[in-house]
Amino acid sequence: MNILILGAGPAGLMAAKAALGNGANVTLVEENHGVGGQIWRGESKLIDHPKLAFIGGARVVSRKGERSLLLETAGGGRTLAWERLIVCAGARELLLPFPGWTLPGVTGAGGLQALVKGGMPVAGRRVVVAGSGPLLLAVAASVQAAGAKVAAIVEHRGTRELARFAGALALRHGAKLGQAATLAWRLRGVPYLRGATLVGATGDTRLRSVTLRRGTGDVSIDCDFLAAGFGLVPNTELGALLGCAIDGGRRIVVDGNQRTSVDDVWAAGECTGIGGVDKSMAEGRIAGLCASGAAPGATETGARSRAHDFGELLARSFAPTNALRAMCQPTTIVCRCEDVTAARLTQHADWRNAKLQTRAGMGPCQGRVCGSACEFLYGWQAPAAQCPIFPASAATLAGAAPYADISANGSSMLSAGSVNHFGPDSVM
Numbered sequence: 001m002n003i004l005i006l007g008a009g010p011a012g013l014m015a016a017k018a019a020l021g022n023g024a025n026v027t028l029v030e031e032n033h034g035v036g037g038q039i040w041r042g043e044s045k046l047i048d049h050p051k052l053a054f055i056g057g058a059r060v061v062s063r064k065g066e067r068s069l070l071l072e073t074a075g076g077g078r079t080l081a082w083e084r085l086i087v088c089a090g091a092r093e094l095l096l097p098f099p100g101w102t103l104p105g106v107t108g109a110g111g112l113q114a115l116v117k118g119g120m121p122v123a124g125r126r127v128v129v130a131g132s133g134p135l136l137l138a139v140a141a142s143v144q145a146a147g148a149k150v151a152a153i154v155e156h157r158g159t160r161e162l163a164r165f166a167g168a169l170a171l172r173h174g175a176k177l178g179q180a181a182t183l184a185w186r187l188r189g190v191p192y193l194r195g196a197t198l199v200g201a202t203g204d205t206r207l208r209s210v211t212l213r214r215g216t217g218d219v220s221i222d223c224d225f226l227a228a229g230f231g232l233v234p235n236t237e238l239g240a241l242l243g244c245a246i247d248g249g250r251r252i253v254v255d256g257n258q259r260t261s262v263d264d265v266w267a268a269g270e271c272t273g274i275g276g277v278d279k280s281m282a283e284g285r286i287a288g289l290c291a292s293g294a295a296p297g298a299t300e301t302g303a304r305s306r307a308h309d310f311g312e313l314l315a316r317s318f319a320p321t322n323a324l325r326a327m328c329q330p331t332t333i334v335c336r337c338e339d340v341t342a343a344r345l346t347q348h349a350d351w352r353n354a355k356l357q358t359r360a361g362m363g364p365c366q367g368r369v370c371g372s373a374c375e376f377l378y379g380w381q382a383p384a385a386q387c388p389i390f391p392a393s394a395a396t397l398a399g400a401a402p403y404a405d406i407s408a409n410g411s412s413m414l415s416a417g418s419v420n421h422f423g424p425d426s427v428m
């Protein structure tokens with residue numbers, strides 16, 4: 001049995017491990033050169049497995065026929081056929097517009113963490129981490145460990161709401177509470193401002209300071225970086241490309257076996273709904289088992305239920321509140337690819353009209369940033385992904401060489417060139 005897995009984050013890695021354990025041949029495709037996804041980025045080691053092939057630095061951009069995908073690689077376009085497929089495409093950050101959010105030095109919360117993990121030096125630089133949710137603590141701890149001075153963590157939710165969240169963690173997810181306590185200990189001494197909202201970022205050629213509102217008073221903090229995170233949005237484009245049912249444009253729909261609405265296609269991890277790394281791992285394991293012909297046991301389904309419970313708690317506790325809409329002023333740029341302000345967008349009734357009249361969503365991000373922002377700001381449902389689902393070169397679209405037949409085992413795929421075997425110690 002040949003299984004193609006798209007995405008080498010925790011979900012994809014656990015799916016690969018489960019499927020290999022069940023005797024399947026596995027090909028794992030990942031747009032980054034390394035494995036690990038958002039959370040284990042650059043921290044996973046490579047090992048060899050005779051039935052596993054890894055295609056790194058390859059992004060799926062479109063379909064080429066009924067059961068074949070088009071990949072963009074540094075060496076040009078490649079096609080890849082599949083028999084059984086598991087989508088593990090993860091999530092991206094929800095970026096909400098506020099004055100100054102396009103200044104150099106302002107990033108998403110996870111975005112700054114990714115840059116730091118990728119080697120960007122921040123030693124001695126002052127960082128404000130703002131937004132809402134537990135990711136803020138993880139990001140602040142990462143940048144502090146890299147030598148930055150965290151000037152403040154700015155949490156939109158108030159003390160009472162955070163206490164309720166901690167109480168629910170203590171009752172049902174003690175290990176998570178322990179992780180949060182460890183991060184809080186590492187960040188002791190860093191001002192943790194609760195019930196505070198971003199008013200704006202100011203600077204000249206780059207960010208110089210951030211203004212916050214707490215109650216009725218505003219306060220400004222000088223800083224070099226602002227990492228602003230308001231939650232995550234599932235990456236549904238690959239599911240949509242394959243024709244899978246997507247719930248309200250928000251998540252790939254799966255059944256209890258992680259099976260999508262399309263024959264021989266499963267999905268796992270944040271692309272089926274936001275819930276954290278444990279959810280991704282539990283769902284990945286179940287998808288890998290089911291795609292390779294086995295049934296999940298009580299251990300797997302129990303782990304998934306606990307992880308789903310945690311995901312629901314996260315959503316209840318940290319979903320962006322309506323008050324955050326006030327961050328976006330009429331002159332604030334919402335579509336940063338095409339420089340479209342909020343004032344221009346609010347003249348239109350829906351996303352389609354706004355797009356036709358202003359070009360919002362027609363830049364390189366294809367609405368991945370402003371589409372989610374407009375959904376939050378104006379309640380407009382973002383449009384379905386168009387092919388190619390990511391920007392691709394004309395050469396990729398015009399002609400693509402096939403990878404070796406994936407019905408061969410992993411080793412034969414090595415002859416295709418940019419293919420390596422791998423396996424992170426932590427999960428394989």
Ligand SMILES: Cc1cc2nc3c(=O)[nH]c(=O)nc-3n(C[C@H](O)[C@H](O)[C@H](O)COP(=O)(O)OP(=O)(O)OC[C@H]3O[C@@H](n4cnc5c(N)ncnc54)[C@H](O)[C@@H]3O)c2cc1C
Nearest residue numbers: 007009010011031037038039060089090110269270277280
């Ligand atoms: C920027 C960011 C930082 C985060 N940091 C943390 C953290 O520090 N701690 C924490 O607990 N959680 C963090 N999270 C949450 C994190 O998403 C999950 O906990 C976990 O990584 C999810 O695993 P996953 O396998 O579902 O998705 P991911 O880890 O997102 O893995 C999905 C993989 O699919 C690949 N992919 C997607 N589309 C394509 C395509 N078209 N072609 C080829 N490859 C593709 C991506 O490159 C990615 O490697 C972060 C999320 C984001 C967005």
